[in-house]
Amino acid sequence: MQESYIHIEFDQERTLQDQVKEHLVALILNGKLPATEPLPSSRRMAGMLKVSRNTIVLIYEQLVDAGYLISKPRCGYYVAPAFANPEMLLGDDAASDATPVQWQRRFCIRPGNERNIVKPNNWASFEYPFIYGQVQHEFFPIEQWRDCARKTLHERWSRHWIDDRVDTDDPMLIEQLRTRLLPRRGIYAEASEILVTIGTQNSLYLLANLLCRPGVKVGLEDPGFRDARNIFATFGADLHLQEVDDAGLVVDQRLEDCDYLYLTPSHQVPTGAVLSAARRKALLQMAEQHDTVLIEDDYDAEINMQDNPTPALKAMDRNSRVVYIGSMSKSISPGLRIGFMVADEELINEARSLRRLMYRHPPANNQRQLALFLSQGYYDAYLRKIRELYRSKLERMVQGVEHYLPGMLGGSVSSGATSLWLRAPNGIDSEALAWRAAKQSVLIEPGGIHFAGEQPPANYFRMGFSAIAAHKITPGIQTLAGCFE
Amino acid sequence: MQESYIHIEFDQERTLQDQVKEHLVALILNGKLPATEPLPSSRRMAGMLKVSRNTIVLIYEQLVDAGYLISKPRCGYYVAPAFANPEMLLGDDAASDATPVQWQRRFCIRPGNERNIVKPNNWASFEYPFIYGQVQHEFFPIEQWRDCARKTLHERWSRHWIDDRVDTDDPMLIEQLRTRLLPRRGIYAEASEILVTIGTQNSLYLLANLLCRPGVKVGLEDPGFRDARNIFATFGADLHLQEVDDAGLVVDQRLEDCDYLYLTPSHQVPTGAVLSAARRKALLQMAEQHDTVLIEDDYDAEINMQDNPTPALKAMDRNSRVVYIGSMSKSISPGLRIGFMVADEELINEARSLRRLMYRHPPANNQRQLALFLSQGYYDAYLRKIRELYRSKLERMVQGVEHYLPGMLGGSVSSGATSLWLRAPNGIDSEALAWRAAKQSVLIEPGGIHFAGEQPPANYFRMGFSAIAAHKITPGIQTLAGCFE
Numbered sequence: 001m002q003e004s005y006i007h008i009e010f011d012q013e014r015t016l017q018d019q020v021k022e023h024l025v026a027l028i029l030n031g032k033l034p035a036t037e038p039l040p041s042s043r044r045m046a047g048m049l050k051v052s053r054n055t056i057v058l059i060y061e062q063l064v065d066a067g068y069l070i071s072k073p074r075c076g077y078y079v080a081p082a083f084a085n086p087e088m089l090l091g092d093d094a095a096s097d098a099t100p101v102q103w104q105r106r107f108c109i110r111p112g113n114e115r116n117i118v119k120p121n122n123w124a125s126f127e128y129p130f131i132y133g134q135v136q137h138e139f140f141p142i143e144q145w146r147d148c149a150r151k152t153l154h155e156r157w158s159r160h161w162i163d164d165r166v167d168t169d170d171p172m173l174i175e176q177l178r179t180r181l182l183p184r185r186g187i188y189a190e191a192s193e194i195l196v197t198i199g200t201q202n203s204l205y206l207l208a209n210l211l212c213r214p215g216v217k218v219g220l221e222d223p224g225f226r227d228a229r230n231i232f233a234t235f236g237a238d239l240h241l242q243e244v245d246d247a248g249l250v251v252d253q254r255l256e257d258c259d260y261l262y263l264t265p266s267h268q269v270p271t272g273a274v275l276s277a278a279r280r281k282a283l284l285q286m287a288e289q290h291d292t293v294l295i296e297d298d299y300d301a302e303i304n305m306q307d308n309p310t311p312a313l314k315a316m317d318r319n320s321r322v323v324y325i326g327s328m329s330k331s332i333s334p335g336l337r338i339g340f341m342v343a344d345e346e347l348i349n350e351a352r353s354l355r356r357l358m359y360r361h362p363p364a365n366n367q368r369q370l371a372l373f374l375s376q377g378y379y380d381a382y383l384r385k386i387r388e389l390y391r392s393k394l395e396r397m398v399q400g401v402e403h404y405l406p407g408m409l410g411g412s413v414s415s416g417a418t419s420l421w422l423r424a425p426n427g428i429d430s431e432a433l434a435w436r437a438a439k440q441s442v443l444i445e446p447g448g449i450h451f452a453g454e455q456p457p458a459n460y461f462r463m464g465f466s467a468i469a470a471h472k473i474t475p476g477i478q479t480l481a482g483c484f485e
Numbered sequence: 486m487q488e489s490y491i492h493i494e495f496d497q498e499r500t501l502q503d504q505v506k507e508h509l510v511a512l513i514l515n516g517k518l519p520a521t522e523p524l525p526s527s528r529r530m531a532g533m534l535k536v537s538r539n540t541i542v543l544i545y546e547q548l549v550d551a552g553y554l555i556s557k558p559r560c561g562y563y564v565a566p567a568f569a570n571p572e573m574l575l576g577d578d579a580a581s582d583a584t585p586v587q588w589q590r591r592f593c594i595r596p597g598n599e600r601n602i603v604k605p606n607n608w609a610s611f612e613y614p615f616i617y618g619q620v621q622h623e624f625f626p627i628e629q630w631r632d633c634a635r636k637t638l639h640e641r642w643s644r645h646w647i648d649d650r651v652d653t654d655d656p657m658l659i660e661q662l663r664t665r666l667l668p669r670r671g672i673y674a675e676a677s678e679i680l681v682t683i684g685t686q687n688s689l690y691l692l693a694n695l696l697c698r699p700g701v702k703v704g705l706e707d708p709g710f711r712d713a714r715n716i717f718a719t720f721g722a723d724l725h726l727q728e729v730d731d732a733g734l735v736v737d738q739r740l741e742d743c744d745y746l747y748l749t750p751s752h753q754v755p756t757g758a759v760l761s762a763a764r765r766k767a768l769l770q771m772a773e774q775h776d777t778v779l780i781e782d783d784y785d786a787e788i789n790m791q792d793n794p795t796p797a798l799k800a801m802d803r804n805s806r807v808v809y810i811g812s813m814s815k816s817i818s819p820g821l822r823i824g825f826m827v828a829d830e831e832l833i834n835e836a837r838s839l840r841r842l843m844y845r846h847p848p849a850n851n852q853r854q855l856a857l858f859l860s861q862g863y864y865d866a867y868l869r870k871i872r873e874l875y876r877s878k879l880e881r882m883v884q885g886v887e888h889y890l891p892g893m894l895g896g897s898v899s900s901g902a903t904s905l906w907l908r909a910p911n912g913i914d915s916e917a918l919a920w921r922a923a924k925q926s927v928l929i930e931p932g933g934i935h936f937a938g939e940q941p942p943a944n945y946f947r948m949g950f951s952a953i954a955a956h957k958i959t960p961g962i963q964t965l966a967g968c969f970e
Contacts, residue, residue, distance in 0.1 A: 013641050018861065025862030029665065066866035082869055089671035089796045098773045098804045103831040106744070106778075108698045108720075112838035119651065124644065137643050146638040153631040156498050158622050159609065164819035166604065180514065186574035198683065198844035205843045213593045231842055235593075259591075288583045293591075311574040319583045334649035335849035346588040353597035357716055358690045359683035363848055364820035376503065377510030381551035384567055 031086030038076035127441035128476030132464030186315025248275030400477035516571030523561035612926035613961030617949030671800025733760030885962035
């Protein structure tokens, strides 16, 4: 009897209507409801599921409209003939005694063997999640984003995102990036010098794929952004690791033979140091003299809340020697995966061809939604709010660390960051500390992964504060301090 | 005087309110409205722009709510102090006499030099667009897709798409693919054997990146999918081109030393041939004996409207020797860029690590929206509709070709395709034909690009019918016939 299938464990996340409809659709498509019998009456179904009869009537009518059910007068609702037979095909599950594929021998690169930053995906269940790179959901401007989705998904605009764009981007988004975002960093670019990507890592991947092979020398910061190092290593580039101090990347003659230099001048990953004006100038001169291309990752520029922000390195670049990479991951949401790259048109053209091969273009609906989010002023209004929020969080962070973890704050605190880089006393192992802290529901990130050497210093750790609620910061640091004993 | 800035060329695509708001936000953010003077009154502004006063009142209030404006009693609206100074920074535009970067010497691969299928991006303005790979906007289930967007963008669900998912996919989408889509092709897979990608090309790119280098032999269909050939060539694989006939790829001993074989068994690209049952069996046996991995591109499986569809090759694969690739580009929209890959868990794990490097994960909002679109039954209801549509279009296509272009229909017509592959008489150059047709507003695709040889046959062409309206098909073919003279 079909009624035995009709049992639903409702969850709290969604409306009863959605869940009942989903269940009935699944039963129909899986062929669990015989076409020869009517469905239970709306009254009976409502009683079985303990939902209102109106809900059931509405769902039955929706399923008639969609073609799943037909209504026979005085008999009730039946599964429509078109859906009477499930479309499932039989698989061939006969056992096999053949030799399995030796995948390990076939892999030409081994990205799975790279060391990665590991973050618990249950971070939201921690009481004090000092995690980097995630955001507080409750501050996401969801109403405004929904408004942009609604407008984008209007018939009038559908042609902007339904079609295959082949290798082009949404011109409205390019215009917003060009006239709205980039000038804030002192960058004035033509549309042909901008390429939209699926986030900063994707920009780096395109560049490494295009420009690197064994024998090409790439300079990187140490400590630095682990994923960048893994990406350049994937294409066999010769890596040169250069140290970092309180004024950012150390600029000296060891960088002179680099073909490329990847750096995070606005807020060094992970230390937060800002590259000094003197070093910026020296770096650009050196790049010119030794034909080095600089890859500037300005990953959190948009939430920089300094009153007199330093322009991007790209703003000082007179000769298309700087490739600029930005993203919306820190300012809006990392889940949407939207980034961009600004560079010489010749490089952008070739990167566009590579992108066409790799995935054609970033999803067009998200491009248009973001363009609208910018043009309708939602983005800038939101930025003002979260900059305020991060400014006040940073104050609490610094005060808390100075009080409970005295002496651990290394160097200058960069005002635009969403994390602090801490140095525990020698002899403290931050991996062990992180485990002890986790037991107290405090999440911190051990810092060893950011160093290149085989024996990285064990006593550094990072505390992000973009995801933790402001009022949790001080008690979180206090609890962490208790884990040092 | 600021009022000189207030002039808008309205377009028909969007509401006046959106356009006025966008214009005012741009003026404020660009510092064009002095903070010392009030904005024109709503009455005056409405008169200047010739829109209703209510519209202006509403926009002013929205801009107050967003923090752009402040309202001073009895004085009017002013730009808020927080927005009084534009954030633009000055760039350094001094001229430079330094040597420019020699990009050409730096490129390690040259994707821009590959021959590509070129499609006019103004295809929608053709009267008879027989273009392949685009869809008719008016049939897109936009109301249902919007409903899914609205539900996804509810606060209750935001955590599913705001966060960085690192290397994971939306479990709800994986479940829908696993239990709803794949069984229709006879494929029963575990969640760990499925990876979501940014479309079919992205699946191929991940595979080629992971598995190919010089010395690795990849078999391809000739004629075949150009982008696949370009992707495998990018990683230096040795390509073997194998011919195709009415029963699909010719299976013989020349394929025996291939490490990989890329094929489109359900509907061969571009001929539409279906790989015969005998060849499928022979191919799987050969693959087993000679340790070949088969890469099955089932690109349009979902709109296959045969009554007894052939299961995927993957359904007969007893030993994880087939990598299955699918996408939603043909069935829903190519602009959304959603595809997936099903293979041995060991391969999927490594591909997932590579994807994590390449772009972390496909945008999470689109994953959830699609999952909902499937689970709420919108997808299957829509499929039934477009299958009917394509069935009737195919009939018109075949009738039109048989009547106006007799003898040009090559081999068997595959019922699941959205294009026909035509062979004009010898001596006809389909490139020249396409130009003549374009002048009559008929868009067809010359077929030479699909062949691998230096001197491809000139007389083949493809006519897609997914984007052209049904009633345009017959007159379009008639017009095309006139271009042969």
